[in-house]
Amino acid sequence: MSEGPLQVLLVEDSAGDARLVREMFSKETPDSFELTHVSRMSEAVLRLSKGGVDIVLLDTGLPDGQGLDTLRLALAAAPGVPVIVLTGLADEELAAEAMKEGAQDYLIKGQIENRALPRALRHAIERNRLQTETDLIRTHQMQFKDEFLSHVSHELRSPLTAIYQFVTIVLDGLAGEINLEQREYMEIVLRNVKQLHSMINDLLEVTRAQAGKLTIELQCTSLSDAIVYTVNTLHGAAAAKEIALSSDMDGWLPPVCADPTRVRQILIILVDNAIKFTPPNGAVKVYARVAEDPKFLVLEVSDSGCGIGPDMNESIFERLVQASDPGSAGRKGLGLGLYICRELVSRQGGQIRAKSAPGHGSVFSVTLPVFSLRSLIAPAFRKGKRTEGPITLVVTEIGSQTGWLSDEVRAERSHGVCELLQRCLLSDLDVLLPKMGSAGAAELFFIVAITDRSGGEAIIRRIREQWEDVACIDRAGLTCSTYYRPLKAILRSPRESAEEGLERVAAGIQELINEEISARITNHGQ
């Protein structure tokens, strides 16, 4: 804080009230306070923006600002500068609200005791300083904790790498024959290495979740595929404990709007947990169906394990919380899996719940939104306020001449192309759809545009220009072809409502997309 007199800004439109305040300060030593008086909020904001004000005395009834709005303006104009609100006798309720919104104190006009004003000012400034300091310390602590966790997790990976390398070298017989007993022991080491590895990943995932850095790429995703993948992956772990792992689906299920990697991750955590907490000879079931609200699918993982008490049904999703299980004393992990699950589910627009009773097993149910082309394209149609006109589907196909080196590289390129395409769109008339399915070796991108033939050609021209502009390294080995397909139906048909129109258009677009995808799958198969 600056040395010298405290700079006080008085915002008060009544000349009489301003005089009273000035008189109160006159009794102080002249070098302790310096008072500046303005009578309009606009002048106050101007003065605050110049900086150097230590505290604001703010009247809440100004010609250009009333009530809490004046406070908000003042706080926004000079963040971190304490504000004391001056109110009338009948406005104590308003004053209490002001405190909640961030005022340091309030004084009631006409009730300010002699010498009370300077004291209130000094208190407010001191309180404000302490508060700022506490906030700063908390932010630093959070940052330190995140950095610490991230650093430790990374450092743990290097020795783990060496352990994994040599255990597998011995197991693979690269260092000579091993006998059965040695193999059994080395497999125990390997199992523990894997457990440690997944704990480190969990730690990093939690740090990311807290920093808001979990990456999620929503697309048209098959829940059935994720279930099959999970059951196949964990089949061995279940069999080792003689647990029956099964899955069931309620007929054909529509795709969900989710990140396929994240859906698999959620399922793996839930099924892995279920296996862990179920005694030998038990059963774990995965079941999926359409929810009561047909805009969602429900995914259930149930087990015949120890169950959790009703008091734990909520807290089980918190960090580091685990149900205590008197029946088994084995290691259970860090207690981060369900926390990660909840973060992942809610970031994808769903919910997760636990239903359980001790001794009767548990059911974890997850909801995920059904993929709806209609809700994806609706904003463009509403934003553009277009009720009629032709619709075009622009298809961009990015292929790799050499085949994709790995899924990571493929995802990386796909992300780059999405950014490129996004730059070619008019935000209020065109929609770039998320990934709509797998189409053989190529990556397919679809843009729904409210435009005619020449508009479609304009989009394609923009895409080609952008494609030429990107650095060679980014498109090395890639082929790009882009073309448009007009939709026969137009948006508005006289006899239907806007909603029905949207439904029909979405169905038409879906049909075109299906054609594009299936054409490639056939070609690829030949």
Added chain:
Amino acid sequence: MGNKKILIVDDDPDVRLGMHVRLKANHYDTFFAADAISSIAEALKHLPDLIILDLGLPAGDGFVVMERLQAIPGLALIPIVIVSARDAHANKARAVKAGAKAFLQKPVDTAELLAVIRQALGDPEHSGNPTIYDLGSSVS
């Protein structure tokens, strides 16, 4: 035809040895470097067919090494596979942009490492591989 040559750049001697044993068993010849400066010298000396590169290195990180390699005509086209303990989210895109063929996070699944190496070298599938123990179901 002789074995393909792979230069392993990693500052951890245990990791270098582990990779060497695994790669030798898969009929690759290996060479080593433990820091950014000797990695260039070793690359010039042996002209490897592929470089396995760690990111955290003494005397300049893996990105610096990639930049230097690309500036040397005879080395610029050697495929590079990054194997690092650093955060994939923060480094994968950067590594691929800098010209790496792939980014693999430590600990690297053995089967994945071998597959990526084969693909980067343009080799057909090797036959008669020993059993491979994968790292399991962790999704990261």
